[in-house]
Amino acid sequence: MNLEERTSLERWLGESRAWIEEGLELLLPGEEEHPAHIHRAMRYALFGGGKRLRPALCRLICTSMGGAQADALRPAAALELVHTYSLVHDDLPCMDDDELRRGRATLHVAFDEATAVLTGDALLTLAFEVLCHPSLPRATESMGCLARAAGSRGMVGGQTLDLSLESTDPEELGDMHDRKTGALFAAACEMGAMAAGAGARTCRLAGQYGQDLGRAFQATDDLLDVTGDVGTLGKTPGKDRTLSRPTFVAALGLEKARAKARDFGEAARESLKALGWGPDHLAGFFVEFVLSRRN
């Protein structure tokens, strides 16, 4: 990706971030709405930075397939609500026990543990509420896609595996990543395609692209834990190794883990070809962006 390509993708990501934050602002209950405590906590969790990659993907796929940006808004908001709830619950003392996220106190530190549990629950529930709108094309299908991706066979299943996985078998590791990260990336792309009114085959290809992109994202995460520095990463590197967490680097070594990330990126580009999208498509730059990210 040359400088101009990177600039055009970054401009596009910035626009998407502004778009989804404006949308979330409208879809969330007001900070002072009763019961105010939970509504303040929901906003604290949701408006604390974040790259908004899943909403950006959903918007990209929808508009690239000729859909209206407005039709992608509710699916994109639902995806970000699910992602945010998962971070709030992941940070809890009984899970990863993190006190900082994006340079701010995590929710259970800024509020308390009970509020963090309930806020995650409320964000997850709101995700499905925002999808129940008569204006949304194929609402039921979109909700089914999100629920499957987020549930016990998807993201929550992946988090369960992450808590107990001790094996460094690359297949088991890949299965855990597919559920924990890949499922929601895939749903972002599929829901974008659905919002554009795409047919079943096209939705499937978009989902495949999303899944491979999620794999590349997660494999890069493993690399950054070894090669990143605290300044650009925004969190402490080396945590995976300290906690003896299974990663591709632990399983394969640094060089093979790098190759694995590139392979996933290649697979994502193959799905784009099958969709008829050339190498100069923003979705292609997205692959490069995910592989070269520093945080």
Added chain:
Amino acid sequence: MNLEERTSLERWLGESRAWIEEGLELLLPGEEEHPAHIHRAMRYALFGGGKRLRPALCRLICTSMGGAQADALRPAAALELVHTYSLVHDDLPCMDDDELRRGRATLHVAFDEATAVLTGDALLTLAFEVLCHPSLPRATESMGCLARAAGSRGMVGGQTLDLSLESTDPEELGDMHDRKTGALFAAACEMGAMAAGAGARTCRLAGQYGQDLGRAFQATDDLLDVTGDVGTLGKTPGKDRTLSRPTFVAALGLEKARAKARDFGEAARESLKALGWGPDHLAGFFVEFVLSRRN
């Protein structure tokens, strides 16, 4: 309610229990399905007794309005999944810190805290997944109803209030109960009416009946904490007072709290009248059953 009426209601509740447990058995991932840990935990939480009142209400309203029992199954299962997830999260150490529920170890005791958080998340997500089915009449409307009842303005909002409420103002107490208990009872009846294809006014009346029934249920709960004994109650009475929790008994005294419960029952019967249902309707016996329950 005379002996025959009570017997006919109890037979009907028993049938509903068997019906929903068979349905849940089919809708839940198998115990050995990968990732098995979370699927075992979901089943532990869901199949541990329970009166299944919300599914029974949903089935009752649907079939009383001429709907097919089969059309009420997915809404009823979704309601029980939401109710069960809320109990799992409520029992956590950072919330009510309960070690026993229905005579069995609570989920975080039988498994661990992280599993309990994730299992609640998975059950809530599955509730929306089971509603995403092409066979379900008015699926989007039903999901919207459930999401609003369960979210930050409904059940989760009520739980947030319960954690911090110190006032014994009966209005604030009633608002907390309406959210924490009434909202899901109301949704059970509304979703039953929707499944039967009822119009907007009828759905609203069914919801009003459910809300008043929920109020009567919760007011009776407050009474049982004072008047119940551990044998029939299945849990330790006096806990509300020991924890200085706000209840109608604390706010109004025993006699006025009793009158309050009866008033709520009367209001529920009024909604039934507006629906054109006479005093010999099972929904009327349901009111009496809720008021006279001992556990």
